[in-house]
Structure formats: structure tokens, C-alpha cells
Amino acid sequence: MASLKELAKRKDLLAPGHRLCAGCGESIIVRQILLASEKPVVVANATGCLEVSSTIFPYTSWRCSYIHNAFENAAATASGIEAALKVFRKKGIMKDDFNVVAVAGDGGTYDIGLQALSGAFERNHNFVYVCLDNGAYMNTGIQRSSATPMGAWSSTTPVGKVERGKQEWRKDLVMFAVAHNVPYVANASPSHFMDLIRKAEKAFNANGPALLNVLSPCPRGWRYPQEDGIKIARLAVETNVWPLYEVENGRFKINIKPRETKPVIEWLKHQGRFRHLFKPGNEDMVEEIQRKVDYEWKKLNIFERATSEL
């Protein structure tokens, strides 16, 4: 794997001048992943913050080929690009190979884009799907998605007398991908960039579809100071809220096991979207979230052991 120094010598495929918020996690993740590509890249991007901020005509931040089609179809669009690439290479009219990358937010992936993603996985297109998971529809103003964490405030799960933020647990995208038997699936965070870049390399080299589900800190939606994004993403890993693991041909591997797991409060307390959980009377919710994180972590460890011989 390339060292950071070698990566720094590569051309950044995302140019500056995009209009994502200061401190946004999305461009950090895209830069890290695309730096890992040794081939030219084609990006199919779903509607969302990244798309509206990086392609404001006639300004584009993309130094690789890029297409935005619509919200729910990044995976289907990538399927078409990959099919074209395949036929051109088959006919011998194209020598170049490309990494085909679909990029979408959690809304475009967990919710509206799930069917297209499932189809593309099942058809075994050779592409990498990147989910930038910031846990809500940030582009339209912080509405809940099925990736929004339990208890989080969002503009459609406000805190009131009866409801205390989002009432449901998040959907498990990684297990959804694993159920499709795709060769490579990983949970990653930009705070642990070497882990993410290594995973991106693996995803690019996978023989078939791959999913990178990446935690994308959002200062506006999560309500934290703009310089804290990486710190908060790191806390998600250190509290086991966002474990770093990968599933290669069905074999689970936890990439980083915190030596000392921090309590989930450490992750919650820096974010305004969880502020109400610290009001008297809501202790039960924090406890419930802790129990769920512990349970998921235990489950993940069992999966790792159970699949170790696959």
C-alpha cells in the first residue's frame, strides 16, 4: 500500500473551489478514496450535498470524469457506465481501464437508492459504491433518513413533549451488502485515513462490486464546531458507535479494536443533535443507546469468530 508521502505526490482528483460547508467530511472522504485509485476514475454521483456543491455550472471540482444523473440511481448509472466499459474492452476498441465509482449520501443509499444498489450488486458489476453516511438528508435541511441514529434530533424528528428525537434504530447497510454476497464490504471513517485508503484499494481491486460505508461528519447537521469533524469521527470509532471492519468474501474482520472503549456519552456529548439526551429524564435513552452499541459490538465479534475459517 502507498505511503502517505507517495499519496501526496498523486494528483488530487477533487479540486478546491467547491462549495461544501467549511469542515465538511464528504470532500475529505472523497479525496482520501480517490487518492487510492491507480487507474483513471469515473464517478457517478447521486443528488446531494457533494453533487450540488462540486458541479455548479460552469465550475466543476472533478478532475476525473463525472456524471450526476438523479437521486436514487447512482448504482444504476454506474451499472451502465461499467457495461459500456466492458463492451468497449471486449470489442478491443478501448485499452484503458477505469475504476467506476458510485458516490451517494445515506439518503441516496439507505433509502431511495436501495433498490438500484441491490440490483447492481446482484448483477455483479465491477464498481465501488461509496456511501457518505452523515445520517440525515443534510442537503434539504437535516431531515431524518433510515441512517439517522436513534435519539438524534433532525428537522423531521424534532424534540417535543412526546417524542425525543428519532425513535428508531438505524438500518444496517453493511449487512445489507453482505447479504448480497458481494466480494468486499467495509465500514470506514476518514479519521482513520490509512484504514480507509487501504479499504479503498481493496475495493478497487475486488473482483466485482464493493461497498465502502464511510462515516461523514457534518458540522451543520450534527451541530458541532467546524474544526471538530475528524475528532468526532474518531470518537465514533473509539466508542464502537462506528466500528472499523471489513467483510471480504463473507469473512468478517474488525480492523481496529479500541484498547479501551470509551462510553458512548463521549460521542454524544459533542453534538448538538443529541443535546436533549442530557436533559434530566432522558437518561434511559443514553443507557439504551449504550446497550445497543455494546450488543452490536458483541455481535460483530461473534461474526468475526464465526466466519474466521471461511
Add this chain to the structure above:
Amino acid sequence: MITRQVLALTGNAAVAFALKQINPDVVAAYPITPQTTIMEEFSQYVANGEVDTELVRVESEHSAMSASIGAAAAGARTITSTSSQGLALMWEELYIASGLRLPIVLVNVNRSLSAPINIHCDHSDSMGARDSGWIQIFCENAQEAYDMTIIAVKLAEDKRVRLPVMINYDGFIISHSIDRVEILSDEKVQQFIGEYKPEFSLLDRNNPVTMGAFDSLGGFYYEYKKIQCEAIDNSLQVMQEIFDSFELISHRQYRTVEKEMIDDAEIIFVIAGSFCGSIREKINEYRSRGIKTGLVKVRSFRPFPDNSYREILKNAKAVLIFDRSTTPGAKGGPLYIEILGSLYGVEKPPEVFNFIYGLGGRDLELDEIDKSLEITEKALRGEVVDRVHWISLKKKEV
């Protein structure tokens, strides 16, 4: 010299055969009645290795058009096909394909839209997409479906056009009945369509491009729509040029508006699709009785050959427009409304009547055509009659 090879094919088999001869780079499609058999037959060509095509068996029509857009943006010659709900599910993507100026060809086998669910023909599906920026061509029989599929490729990809093209023909009546189809040789087809050279491609590593860029307030959305409208208007002339060059290889002549027995016609029938045949039969009969009737058959609905319709219809006494779809809440069917617009400002315009027929596969019986003529003749005698009529409605049996 034209060597004629004739096959007995259903409309769908004829189109599948055309697709084989076109040998597109990418086909992305999803099954729906009555389109399905096109894709079944084409899949067999793929399975036999008779084409180079990457066939993407997508999980929905929305993904069929989404993948087609990805493939076309990557520079691939791309074809898909659907019907009814499938076209409706593609709706959002239709606009994106035309806005991005991607020359995708879509074969739409006409079928009604739910509810009630009904698998039989009417034109609601394509009419629902009439503002999507696609070129829309209608066919009367399997021969035309075969020819127009080949023509569509050349038309869509023409540098002056670069727009997606939708070929429409009637479900079951054309798609599933066996008809005589004269086919061209593979070489002729390949020569005719030529090589596709896209303006931009996602797979040009030396020239990375951004497609589908965001247009903010103060951007160029408005200008781009104007450019797009001009492009589809201009495609009418290119379409006729391509029809003419197709005639040279096929000896089959096509016009953007097809007219038969028009020169002295006082009463003109206008219709799209397979029921042209019934009307033609009737017109011959009327003519033998001395009633000067004529037929206008819809070829290009989008772009709508406004001037041609005006020129053809302006001297008639009456025009009978047969619509196989409705525009609920409007004053008549889409073809009727369109033609009324074309006749605006004509000195002494003809009387124009609208006959809604054939929804959900309802037959258009020959005596119903007689009744439409009777209504028209009544009006010409000065009697007051309704403008819009639903014909072949069921009535209580007595």
C-alpha cells in the same frame, strides 16, 4: 439492385431482429407486457453470441433508463424498450436523457396506464411522455416498427440532433401478430447507421468531463431549455433527410406526416398506430361511394410537424381526429388539441372533431367509423353536434 428478403415476424420479433442487426453496445431493459418478447428474443441473440451487446438485465425500468443514461454518457450506442407503467416509472429519467442530449433509443410498445390495470393497447403511455423532450415516432405495422427502429438510431445520433428517440407501436395488435416484414441485410443496416461518435464521453481518459452539472439560480437552465427546444424542432428536417436516405436502401418511403388520398379530400381522418388500416379500408369504401375522404397518419408526434398539418388540413371541410388516449380535464385528446393549435389563424378553418377510441384495447369497429362520418356530415349540414365523442362505449343491451 435491392434483393428482397421477407420474413413472417411479430412486431416484437421484427424489432428484436432490428436490434440484432444494429448490434448496440449496451441494452438495459426490464420485462413488462407487451414489450417482453422483444427482450426475450434479443436475450437469445446475446446468449448465442450473435451480438456484442452488454445486456444489463436491470431490476426496474427506472434503472433501465438510469443505466442507459450512464452507458450513453460513456459513449455507448444504447437501446432500451418498455411499455405502460414501465415508461411511467422512467418518467424522471426521460427528461434527464433529453436534457443531457443523450441519443438513447427506446422502443415503447403502447399499452394503457393503470388504473384500472389493463395490459392492452392505448397511447396513454407515450402521450404521458410527450413533454419529456424525446422525439416520438408512431408505427402502423411490424414493417414500420422494424424500419423505424433502425432509423431511430441514425436520427438520435445525428450531430444536428443528439436527442433520445422513442419508437411507438401498438401493443398486441402489432407487437404480437405475425406480419410480413421485409428485412435489410446486416451490412446494409450497419452501413446505414454508421459509427457513433459522441460529443463527450465519460470514458475519454484524456478529456475528463462533468456531466449533469448543477445549475444554480442565475445559471443557464433557461437557455439550455431553449437550445433543447430548438434542437428538437430542427430534428424534423433531419428526420425527413434520414427517411429519404432510408428509402434509397429499402424502397420504402416515409414522411414526417403520412398522407393518403389527400389531394381532393374534403373530409380527412387523422390517426396514429395500427387502426390506420381500418380507417383506410373505410376511406376506400367512402370514396367508391363518391365521398371525398382522405387519411393522415401520424408519424412524428414529437416534434409535431405543425406547418405540414396546417398545409395538409387547411382546405378540408372537416377533420376527424382519432385519439387513443385522453387528457382528463382538457377539451379533448392530445392529438386533437395539437392539431387545433396548428389550424389556428387559418382562413375558413375546417370543422374539427375528436373521437376518443380504443382505450385499454377496446376495438374500433368499422361501423363506429361510419358513425363518426355521420356526425361530421350532420355538422356540415349545419346541425349542432358535440366536438368530442367517445366511440365504442358499451351500452345497455336491449
Add this chain to the structure above:
Amino acid sequence: MKRWEIKKVLEREIESLPQGVTIPEAGTSENYITGTWRTFKPVIDFEKCTQCLFCFIFCPDSSIEVDNGKVVGVDLKHCKGCGICAAECPRNAISMIEEREEG
């Protein structure tokens, strides 16, 4: 072959609009200045810097300038002053200085 000129588009020369809203050039947003968003700007103390490149890999705006694998400065035309580089620098070699202090 030059396929377009962004300048002409910005001057509203409608004839120069590329087909299908395509931007036929890479990275044109470099021409768009986001540096004006900043209230604090990062200043690197190269005495302290060990060239770990963390600031480079964490910058959301590709604004840490590197040359031959080494950090050499900040692209102030684009840096939005988010402060992530300063927060993540393990040597505390980056300080965020309020823009107007320099006048």
C-alpha cells in the same frame, strides 16, 4: 483541441454553451474563490512541522499545498478556514489567525 472557454460562458455567450450542460474541462472550480469564506486562516510553523502530512490528508478543500510529497503552504484562494488542519496537527504546528488582525 480546445472544446470551450469558461470565460465565454461566464460572459453569457450563449453560443458557447457546451452540449447537454456538460463541463468539458477538469477542475474548473479552481477558478472559483472560496477563500473569502474564511474568518481565521491557518498559518504553518515549519519549525515545528515534521511533514507528517496529516493536514494534507484531512483538508476538505484540497488547500494544503504539497510539493514532491512535502507540505509547503496553504492555498489561501480556496482555504475556508475550517481549522481541521490545526485541530489535527499532532505537533500543534498550525495556528488559526484571525484574518483582520493583519489588516
